[in-house]
Amino acid sequence: MxxxxxxxxxxxxxxxxAAVSCSDDDDVTGNVVTTDFTGTFVxxxxxxxxxxxxxxxxxxxxxxxxxxxxxxxxxxxxQPTFQSKVEALYTAYSNTAGTTLTYENNILGLDLPxxxxxxxxxxxxxxxxxxxxxxxxxxxxxxxxxALSDDVIDVSLILLFGGNTGARFDGNNGTPxxxxxxxxxxxxxxxxxxxxxxxxxx
Amino acid sequence: xxxxxxxxxxxxxxxxxxFIAADHLDAPAVAMTTSDIADFYAFEGANSDATTFVVTLxxxxxxxxxxxxxxxxxxxxxxxxxxxxxxxxxDLVIQALRQGDKMYFFGPYAPAQTGLNSTxxxxxFAASVDIGSSTTVGGVSYFAGLRQxxxxxxxxxxxxxxxxxxxxGFGTTGxxxxxxxxxxxxxxxxxxxxxxxxxxxxxxxxxxxxxxxLPVAYNVWVETKRR
Numbered sequence: 001m002x003x004x005x006x007x008x009x010x011x012x013x014x015x016x017x018a019a020v021s022c023s024d025d026d027d028v029t030g031n032v033v034t035t036d037f038t039g040t041f042v043x044x045x046x047x048x049x050x051x052x053x054x055x056x057x058x059x060x061x062x063x064x065x066x067x068x069x070x071x072x073x074x075x076x077x078x079q080p081t082f083q084s085k086v087e088a089l090y091t092a093y094s095n096t097a098g099t100t101l102t103y104e105n106n107i108l109g110l111d112l113p114x115x116x117x118x119x120x121x122x123x124x125x126x127x128x129x130x131x132x133x134x135x136x137x138x139x140x141x142x143x144x145x146x147a148l149s150d151d152v153i154d155v156s157l158i159l160l161f162g163g164n165t166g167a168r169f170d171g172n173n174g175t176p177x178x179x180x181x182x183x184x185x186x187x188x189x190x191x192x193x194x195x196x197x198x199x200x201x202x
Numbered sequence: 203x204x205x206x207x208x209x210x211x212x213x214x215x216x217x218x219x220x221f222i223a224a225d226h227l228d229a230p231a232v233a234m235t236t237s238d239i240a241d242f243y244a245f246e247g248a249n250s251d252a253t254t255f256v257v258t259l260x261x262x263x264x265x266x267x268x269x270x271x272x273x274x275x276x277x278x279x280x281x282x283x284x285x286x287x288x289x290x291x292x293d294l295v296i297q298a299l300r301q302g303d304k305m306y307f308f309g310p311y312a313p314a315q316t317g318l319n320s321t322x323x324x325x326x327f328a329a330s331v332d333i334g335s336s337t338t339v340g341g342v343s344y345f346a347g348l349r350q351x352x353x354x355x356x357x358x359x360x361x362x363x364x365x366x367x368x369x370x371g372f373g374t375t376g377x378x379x380x381x382x383x384x385x386x387x388x389x390x391x392x393x394x395x396x397x398x399x400x401x402x403x404x405x406x407x408x409x410x411x412x413x414x415x416l417p418v419a420y421n422v423w424v425e426t427k428r429r
Contacts, residue, residue: 035301041273041427043318044237048423063229070317072289092367118405123290123421125404126244126253128394130417143405144417147245148352176371181356183376189352195336195345195389196247197352202264
């Protein structure tokens with residue numbers, strides 16, 4: 001299964017200017033697809049878990065820098081920033097509520113430094129031998145994958161604002177609702193068979 | 203000329219706040235470009251012995267295309283935290299690049315270099331698929347093309363919460379900002395045998411003695427890289 005087997009010489013000739021024709025792509029009409037796989041590709045954007053760069057970096061410069069921070073460097077570079085951001089949100093709601101509100105260890109038992117350490121290493125976990133969800137309320141297991149139907153925003157809010165019950169600020173008893181944006185998967189956008197997303201609607 | 207018009211229209215929509223998925227429009231340097239990632243998913247699909255990766259990019263209209271000079275690279279760490287650095291490094295990559303009316307896939311394979319710059323090893327070629335179609339080669343299923351955006355989020359309410367801290371928070375009703383949107387999607391279902399053994403869960407590795415005992419899991423992320 002080598003792309004260039006049929007024209008092996010092309011591999012050798014894959015110079016910077018090369019735009020190689022691949023005989024694999026000769027179709028019945030005789031069209032030849034021109035392909036070029038040469039060159040150095042330089043990082044523009046990256047993503048592991050949902051919403052991280054949307055929520056935590058604050059300034060334009062931080063958001064740009066986050067997209068080119070290697071996962072090997074994520075914790076050292078971003079954990080303090082993330083923790084400050086969460087603390088600032090609690091401060092804002094303290095001002096709204098007229099009383100001091102601070103982060104409480106969440107349903108996973110994680111304190112704020114530990115939670116923001118895990119978030120700053122922005123890679124998604126996916127388990128080959130377990131259910132694969134951002135959080136599975138049945139098993140209680142977090143971070144074993146991200147399914148198309150997972151309500152990742154609510155999970156993220158619960159981890160940040162839910163406290164040890166997951167419902168600390170749920171809109172009841174005079175609290176603000178900070179644990180759900182009240183939206184779910186739209187009907188008809190996913191399907192059970194590959195490729196799992198349904199045809200577009202324009 | 204066509205491309206300029208296409209992306210100008212995206213710019214207009216983006217300025218109106220329409221295109222902001224779980225990652226999309228996160229950073230000014232990539233917002234409104236063909237390298238802007240919208241979303242990334244990894245889960246067990248119909249085949250319980252395989253992992254499905256989904257990468258989406260914004261698609262303004264039915265003419266939206268993957269950029270022929272933007273490599274989409276799925277990174278897989280199967281060794282966990284290494285050495286004294288509490289981070290991870292990719293051990294395998296799956297690369298995808300559109301050329302003409304096909305998407306070409308390479309890997310999973312160990313890249314010659316890790317980090318911010320990548321090249322494509324043509325010997326790692328695995329399959330190609332017509333844009334808009336699916337194929338299965340060597341037990342791996344591939345799709346590339348336009349699909350509906352599955353992401354859901356009341357982004358306006360979120361901005362309100364983090365911006366002004368209203369007393370009600372998100373309140374009791376929401377509006378999905380992403381309901382009418384479409385994306386250009388890459389979907390790859392890979393037998394786990396091609397991904398190696400999964401390492402201890404990263405949360406367990408970070409917490410050490412207080413580890414909650416989570417299932418072993420690959421660490422994965424997606425990058426766009428432009429030449």
